Amino acid sequence: MDFLSLTNKVLGRMNEVQLTASNFATARGYQIQCQNAVNEAINYINQREYGWPFSHATSTVTLVANQTRYSIPTTATHVDYETFRISKDNTLGVAGTTLRVLDYKQYIDRYVDLT
Numbered sequence: 001m002d003f004l005s006l007t008n009k010v011l012g013r014m015n016e017v018q019l020t021a022s023n024f025a026t027a028r029g030y031q032i033q034c035q036n037a038v039n040e041a042i043n044y045i046n047q048r049e050y051g052w053p054f055s056h057a058t059s060t061v062t063l064v065a066n067q068t069r070y071s072i073p074t075t076a077t078h079v080d081y082e083t084f085r086i087s088k089d090n091t092l093g094v095a096g097t098t099l100r101v102l103d104y105k106q107y108i109d110r111y112v113d114l115t
Helices: 003-013 030-048 104-111
Strands: none
Touching: 003 030
16 A cells, blocks of 8 residues: 555545645645654554565675774665575685674773773
8 A cells, every 4th residue: 555545545434535645735724644653653563563575675784804994875774684694605714603692891891902
């Protein structure tokens, strides 16, 4: 369903006049409220429910030795750190493996020399 048909479904439940593609941009009154309600519902789903198939994307990043921070793509709304892994690379002799999450305190205790 597209935005127009979702809005019309809400308008139909309220027994209001439905919109067409030609008058959608010039909607008034309850029609605007229905457009806003549909838009808010879509935003709510996109901001809080990351498991939907249409919200899922994968990305590959080539890591650099001694680089500890990497940028998250600007289009990302959520990063599932539990799914990070290293891909197998025969030319480098690296086996594929899953990475585990390391909290900040563990990182400091294990890898940062504060002396």
